[in-house]
Amino acid sequence: MPTKFLIKGPTRLYGTVDVRGSKNAALPILAATLLTKDRCVIDNLPLVSDIYLALDALKGMGARVAWTGLRRVSIENTHIDPKGLRRDIVKKMRASILFTGPLLARFGAIEEMHYPGGCSIGARPIEAHLAAFVDLGAEVRRDKKSFSISISAEDAVSSPHAVVLSEFSVTATENILMFLSAAAYKKSIRIAAAEPHVIDLAKFLSKMGAKIKGAGTSRIDVYGTKLLKGVTYKIVSDYIEAGTFLIMAAACGGELKITNAPISHLDLVIKKLASGGAKINIDEKSQSLTIRTVKRMRLDKIQTLPYPGIPTDLQPILGVFASQTYGKTLIHEALYEKRLESLKELTKMGARVEILDPHRAHVGGPTRLKGGEVHAYDLRSGAALIVAGLVAYGTTIVHGARHVERGYEDLDGRLRKVGAEIKRI
């Protein structure tokens, strides 16, 4: 299986790309289908390896999964055995932590669940998840390799009215939201994450029968029910993928139309790119954007924050754009302690990067990048290094294509359609 990308630059991008469904909305929603024995139909799934892994995990527990369309699956969780949750998948995919809430709601206990794989961007502890379940009255037992949780309805009902998360954790918010949606009492989640994928999960759970108020804010009130029903649901478009294409076009130049883009989720990204010299026409009606770069300006600062701040998942790609704008840009990666790695890879292509500490770096520009051999360590740094290859003069080899296909469907194929010289080798 070809494991690298070979890219020839510099390339300007011209044409149209269509945004796929959000991987980070699909993953909790697929987990949430465990909350009912009825059939669920989930549409607009991105065809990426994390989604296939999540479906394999469900099948391992006894789910009946059938593809009924190019991006649509039917899932029936009539007979589920949590012991069937495959450890190899849990270790490989961080998002497998999202099975905790639904399995705990359905069975009242989870025995020896392995810690999900961390990854190169940071330790990504699950403390926020476990502490939140303890807040809800659960008993957590753990050792070096796994944890067990049990909770009784009485404990949960008599626990404090609000679960206060220890940070704006996206998947911890989603885990508690799924658990409470299947419980027949009212609780609220404070310090909840507000990301678009949390909102999409809340919409799915509401359609199943839960009463949820405040999704998209830091306080979510949930009145669940034991009778959640099967539903048909279409996954929201992926603002991280849309943002990836926007930044690519801003960095490479040309004129790119991006269709099916969740524009309202991209306020600050659009603002930043415009300040960096990009001209972006927005068509709210058709939910499409057209971007071209008219001149290079200054970015000054890119600071990642929980939503609606600049998404950390776009930081590596914005770092490449920063190398093409004027002056010194401060990259402040406020969330992860190891997510500046791709900037270090960028220096192999001539980027002027000064790492100030694990969370901050300066990127100078504009810099003429040159083709080189670089390594992707996670899906977003993979996308960033592909952008760098499109901008650079010469040939670039990006190792680690498997990381990119975890979250981007056929990225090289879609880029070739808009003029990129890129192929798998």
Ligand code: EPZ
């Ligand atoms: C989710 O991961 C996403 N994954 C990640 O996307 C994304 O990077 C992350 O949220 C942040 O947006 C899925 O949704 C499946 P966290 P999650 O708990 O829930 C620190 C991708 O590329 N932090 O929100 O595991 C926290 O300690 C993946 O698609 C703060 O410091 O992440 C952790 O180190 C990668 N302060 C990191 O941020 C806060 O207030 C992420 O935390 C909140 C979080």
